[in-house]
Amino acid sequence: MAQQPLELILLRQLASYLAVPIWVADAEGNLIYYNEPAEGVLGRRFDEAGEISLAEVGGLFEICDQDGNPMPPNELPLAVALFEGRPTHGKVKMRGFGKPWMRVDVTAFPVEGQGGRVLGAAVLFWEIAAS
């Protein structure tokens, strides 16, 4: 495994100290880090499961808009931050398989580093209430 860019290393270090659930994705959309509070969203601990590939992420939970309509993959906050290169914020419903639906505020932002390097994205979650 090659060394990650400094910006992602620093983001991981910061995320590991925060109480807000955060995912850190690389430029391909693989979850290269998620902090302990994100376990509630993913059902996995980074220390045990490690990196989660983009292909695998979609299989870990269901996500839909507030009215319960499925969201197209390119409208998911991570995809918007990563592939459109802009921050995004929205309310969604999501659940891990076998778990209750959660209403969640999601903020995603692109990680563009020094020299315009597109390095990945970060996604923050805030559970509004179980429903």
Place this chain on the structure above:
Amino acid sequence: MNVKLWGTRGSVPSAGHDFVRYGGNTSCVEVQAQEGWVTVLDAGSGVRALGETVGPEITRVDLLLSHLHMDHIQGLGFFAPLFTPDLDVHIWGPASTTLDMRERLARYLSPPLFPVLLRDLPCKLTLHNTPLGNFEVGSLSVEADLICHPGPTLGYRITEGGRTLAYMPDHEPALGFRSFQPEKEWTSGFKLAEGADVLIHDAQYTNDEYEGKIGWGHSALSHTLILAKAAAVGRLVTFHHDPAHTDAQLDQFHADAELECGEIDVPLIPGQEGLTLKV
């Protein structure tokens, strides 16, 4: 490739008889390779004396700056090659996200901090935003990467004829670790250091001092040893000594570290001003 240390002190020069052997000048390292060409890492106060050795046989000078903190550029205004008419001088350093090297450097090389403007220097000056990745400087293959230190800061990995020098004068790879156990994927500077024949690295603090200076961008000597071991470097040269640490204290820190070095298994070379070594 040969290397000479012209300044090994961190932060601000130290003067007086307590600082004679390790030296009081701030960061400056000369890399001697291709004939007629001088390559310099950082322009701390040590660069002034280096500049005096640049004779008429030299046709090109390349100065690679790790970053623009004062202790790495304060010798620049007193570096003779900049005042040598028509000498080809190239300065490389990190741009920021909004300013290029020329704008950033001009903040120092302009009044009121310095009486001469960059554009009035008589040498043939070219400024480069150091590219992240690989580039050539004469016979040297250089790789630059961002490393953990406040503000845009580069480490350099320089290779010639299969031998490699890594240079990270200001670096805090242990930032954010609860206990520093470098992993290749998640440690700043690992890629630059990995397998280098010689690593010149920040060793500013003792463990106790580091506890009070987390986030200041520097390493405890123990962190430097741990990184050197994890990255399997050939030899470690300590650098950027704290301006308050006397020769006697530095001897003691290195002697204590050498006890650990038995396990660490990386030859430890105290970075002293004037030291030369073959990479």
